Amino acid sequence: MRKLSTRRRHFLALPALLAMALLLTGAAYAVVAPDSATAESDASVSQIEAGRQLFVVGCASCHGLNAEGVTTAGTDGEPGNYGPSLIGVGAAAVGFQMETGRMPLARSGPQAPRNQQTYTDEEIEQIAAYVASLAPGPARPSEKDVDWQSVDEEGIARGGEFFRTNCTACHNSVGAGGALPSGRYAPSLKDVEPIHLYEAMLTGPQQMPVFSDEVLTPQDKREIIAYVKTVQQQGNDGGIGGGGLGPVVDGMFMWIIGLGILTGFAVWIGMHGTRTTKR
Amino acid sequence: MSNNTFTRVEDSPTGKKLAGPVGWLDDRLGLAAAGKKNLRKVFPEHWSFMLGEVALWSFVVLLLTGVFLTLWFVPSMGLVEYQGSYKPLYGIEMSEAYASTLNISFDIRGGLLIRQIHHWGALLFVAAMMAHMLRVFFTGAYRKPREINWLIGVGLLSLGMVEGFTGYSLPDDLLSGTGLRFVDGMIRSIPLVGSYIEFFVFGGEFPGEAIVPRLYIAHVLLIPAILLGLVGAHMLLLVYHKHTQWPGPGRTNENVVGYPMLPVYMAKAGGFFFIVFGVLALFGAIIQINPVWVYGPYNPSEVTAGSQPDWYMGFSEGLVRLMPPLETTWFGWTFTWSVFLPAVGGLGLVFTSLALWPFIERWITGDEREHHLLERPRNAPVRTALGVAAMTMYGVGWAAGGNDIIALKFGLDIFAITWVLRIGFFVFPVIAFIVTKRICISLQRKDNETLSHGWETGVIDRSPAGGYAERHAPLPVEKAYALTSSREPLPELESERPKKADAKGVRNPKYRKQSLRHRLREFYYSGSVDQPSREEIEHANEHLVGADQHPIELGEDFQGISETGVPRVH
Numbered sequence: 001m002r003k004l005s006t007r008r009r010h011f012l013a014l015p016a017l018l019a020m021a022l023l024l025t026g027a028a029y030a031v032v033a034p035d036s037a038t039a040e041s042d043a044s045v046s047q048i049e050a051g052r053q054l055f056v057v058g059c060a061s062c063h064g065l066n067a068e069g070v071t072t073a074g075t076d077g078e079p080g081n082y083g084p085s086l087i088g089v090g091a092a093a094v095g096f097q098m099e100t101g102r103m104p105l106a107r108s109g110p111q112a113p114r115n116q117q118t119y120t121d122e123e124i125e126q127i128a129a130y131v132a133s134l135a136p137g138p139a140r141p142s143e144k145d146v147d148w149q150s151v152d153e154e155g156i157a158r159g160g161e162f163f164r165t166n167c168t169a170c171h172n173s174v175g176a177g178g179a180l181p182s183g184r185y186a187p188s189l190k191d192v193e194p195i196h197l198y199e200a201m202l203t204g205p206q207q208m209p210v211f212s213d214e215v216l217t218p219q220d221k222r223e224i225i226a227y228v229k230t231v232q233q234q235g236n237d238g239g240i241g242g243g244g245l246g247p248v249v250d251g252m253f254m255w256i257i258g259l260g261i262l263t264g265f266a267v268w269i270g271m272h273g274t275r276t277t278k279r
Numbered sequence: 280m281s282n283n284t285f286t287r288v289e290d291s292p293t294g295k296k297l298a299g300p301v302g303w304l305d306d307r308l309g310l311a312a313a314g315k316k317n318l319r320k321v322f323p324e325h326w327s328f329m330l331g332e333v334a335l336w337s338f339v340v341l342l343l344t345g346v347f348l349t350l351w352f353v354p355s356m357g358l359v360e361y362q363g364s365y366k367p368l369y370g371i372e373m374s375e376a377y378a379s380t381l382n383i384s385f386d387i388r389g390g391l392l393i394r395q396i397h398h399w400g401a402l403l404f405v406a407a408m409m410a411h412m413l414r415v416f417f418t419g420a421y422r423k424p425r426e427i428n429w430l431i432g433v434g435l436l437s438l439g440m441v442e443g444f445t446g447y448s449l450p451d452d453l454l455s456g457t458g459l460r461f462v463d464g465m466i467r468s469i470p471l472v473g474s475y476i477e478f479f480v481f482g483g484e485f486p487g488e489a490i491v492p493r494l495y496i497a498h499v500l501l502i503p504a505i506l507l508g509l510v511g512a513h514m515l516l517l518v519y520h521k522h523t524q525w526p527g528p529g530r531t532n533e534n535v536v537g538y539p540m541l542p543v544y545m546a547k548a549g550g551f552f553f554i555v556f557g558v559l560a561l562f563g564a565i566i567q568i569n570p571v572w573v574y575g576p577y578n579p580s581e582v583t584a585g586s587q588p589d590w591y592m593g594f595s596e597g598l599v600r601l602m603p604p605l606e607t608t609w610f611g612w613t614f615t616w617s618v619f620l621p622a623v624g625g626l627g628l629v630f631t632s633l634a635l636w637p638f639i640e641r642w643i644t645g646d647e648r649e650h651h652l653l654e655r656p657r658n659a660p661v662r663t664a665l666g667v668a669a670m671t672m673y674g675v676g677w678a679a680g681g682n683d684i685i686a687l688k689f690g691l692d693i694f695a696i697t698w699v700l701r702i703g704f705f706v707f708p709v710i711a712f713i714v715t716k717r718i719c720i721s722l723q724r725k726d727n728e729t730l731s732h733g734w735e736t737g738v739i740d741r742s743p744a745g746g747y748a749e750r751h752a753p754l755p756v757e758k759a760y761a762l763t764s765s766r767e768p769l770p771e772l773e774s775e776r777p778k779k780a781d782a783k784g785v786r787n788p789k790y791r792k793q794s795l796r797h798r799l800r801e802f803y804y805s806g807s808v809d810q811p812s813r814e815e816i817e818h819a820n821e822h823l824v825g826a827d828q829h830p831i832e833l834g835e836d837f838q839g840i841s842e843t844g845v846p847r848v849h
Contacts, residue, residue: 165580
């Protein structure tokens with residue numbers, strides 16, 4: 001104690017204190033600050049530059065050289081949208097669109113379909129870093145965010161409640177998908193990676209609304225993913241399922257297979273009298 | 280034991296033992312006399328007569344499995360916290376009805392199997408009724424004296440649909456609640472009284488707490504009791520009228536050719552019951568139906584994509600989806616025509632036209648005769664064509680009920696599907712009518728051709744002059760008889776159009792009615808080909824042998840032509 005008090009007037013004491021204060025503030029800020037800021041700062045300059053190169057080659061034709069989007073003359077005085085602006089969509093949007101193969105778009109249509117991933121993981125990371133560097137936006141979720149296996153039974157049941165309230169109207173009760181107007185659709189959630197489920201909720205791609213972290217907390221999102229995965233992996237109690245498509249398929253089964261078999265039996269019984277002569 | 284000797288029942292050891300109790304019963308119930316008559320009742324044989332039987336047996340299966348389900352189902356909308364073994368819903372608040380359905384599915388031994396058999400049975404019940412009704416329609420089996428039995432059948436079909444609906448609304452899951460909401464909207468759309476009826480049915484505002492117990496009583500007591508009574512009446516009338524039969528040698532309007540009830544149909548029908556039960560059990564065991572657990576408990580603020588009614592309500596749903604928006608407000612009341620017309624009007628139209636058809640047809644044709652011989656569909660072209668047109672219209676509505684599933688599975692635009700079906704609702708039936716009628720008339724011509732020229736043998740003759748001709752073989756008498764007797768001569772058409780006034784200028788008070796009937800009758804009979812007369816057939820047969828040619832030698836082994844016109848053996 002004495003040692004400290006004798007040296008407090010040392011000429012290095014002030015700078016040392018300043019350095020300590022700065023470190024502390026910085027550390028505290030790092031803990032408190034939102035994820036997007038860290039994600040942005042994590043990306044090295046070289047990564048952003050590599051992403052920009054890829055972007056200019058593969059994405060700029062629709063999204064513009066600086067990701068500002070491409071507008072067309074449009075109709076009724078409203079400017080048309082050739083490719084939307086990507087400023088502020090964040091790394092999560094890039095991850096979702098490119099890893100599910102929706103981007104790059106093979107051809108224009110009502111909606112980008114799910115497809116094979118064309119860019120490598122590393123390239124996607126670089127493009128994501130570039131897009132994220134343009135403006136703050138949602139970052140890619142962490143391992144912990146999508147760790148749905150850690151959700152307990154109570155959480156799964158709660159996830160089901162969230163799912164029925166927010167998702168089933170378009171995606172169907174088991175996530176089999178559903179039709180939307182004008183050729184658009186809510187895609188099937190079968191075999192979708194948990195991270196993409198998470199990113200879809202976070203960024204609201206295409207027809208989907210955005211469920212930001214204020215609306216559905218990361219915990220809620222994890223529980224929804226856990227519910228979807230549980231329901232899809234639990235197997236079909238009761239036999240071969242109609243793919244979650246419900247009574248239309250059941251009616252078809254009964255008319256074609258059920259009544260078909262029974263008519264076959266009826267013909268068989270009808271052919272055999274008591275004194276049948278077969279030729 | 281050789282074939283020539285047999286032991287009489289009363290002399291057999293079993294017969295001796297049973298003689299006492301059977302005699303005791305007969306003395307008191309007098310069953311022998313009634314049984315002697317009815318157990319030997321003759322029924323004709325044809326596969327299509329068994330479609331109604333499928334409906335009957337699936338109804339029996341429904342009664343059996345339904346009783347099992349009532350033992351565990353709790354018809355209450357009281358809220359409980361789910362504590363059963365289906366984990367993804369554990370601890371969720373839900374109605375007792377839904378919780379008990381989950382218990383039947385997961386915690387009661389055999390519960391899910393019985394539930395699935397019951398649901399598949401319901402789909403089959405209505406499907407078989409409809410198939411049976413189509414058979415009756417297209418063969419003219421509803422004609423005099425069977426109009427009342429047709430009406431009972433229409434009642435059975437409509438009640439069967441209501442029974443099915445009340446059944447799948449009971450579990451109180453998200454899908455069935457959505458279906459109830461649809462019906463709620465249907466009730467509300469009834470002008471003026473809709474909202475009052477809604478409050479009456481639901482005991483207040485939708486969903487309330489009364490609907491499940493009420494549906495339950497309707498489903499397990501009220502409607503099954505009426506159904507049972509109607510099925511009984513249907514069968515009694517069937518026995519009283521005797522079953523219709525296809526025309527053939529020895530079959531007339533005055534007799535029935537077939538096998539006796541006991542033992543032949545006892546065995547056949549009894550066996551068929553087990554086949555129907557077996558097929559349903561197989562369905563219940565291996566194909567999932569209505570997995571209520573994935574839908575979750577009903578909550579009016581939730582819905583799931585792909586919500587559909589069971590198939591028999593599909594056309595009603597589809598008509599609502601097809602209808603463009605139409606709503607008017609008169610004197611402060613809102614009339615939602617876009618729901619009322621397709622939903623209430625559509626159902627009403629289907630069942631009213633079904634019920635009225637036999638009477639409309641009789642009025643048009645003026646046919647007052649009794650009919651016990653069936654008519655081949657081709658021999659009533661307009662009826663057949665109208666039937667196919669109605670089926671097409673129903674089919675369009677039905678397809679529209681699944682327009683979202685079609686859009687999703689075939690990658691189509693749901694609006695495009697809806698527009699095609701909207702136009703198709705009016706256009707497709709007309710096309711179907713014209714095509715069917717032409718096919719029927721062509722088939723009539725083909726029958727005439729067969730009657731007058733016999734079968735083509737596939738044997739080609741070369742004449743000395745170098746020409747080629749195919750030999751025809753005369754039709755066997757039985758076949759020719761069946762073909763000719765299936766076409767009863769039509770009642771004579773009044774040759775003259777009704778007149779507005781007679782020669783003295785007195786106004787004909789029934790002119791409008793008579794003229795309409797005349798025009799409809801012309802429409803009904805137009806295009807039909809006359810059957811060749813006896814002289815024509817005889818003349819043709821003479822020609823067939825060929826007076827100036829060598830007699831046709833088809834060889835010993837010629838056995839006629841198969842249905843497709845290929846010589847069987849030769």
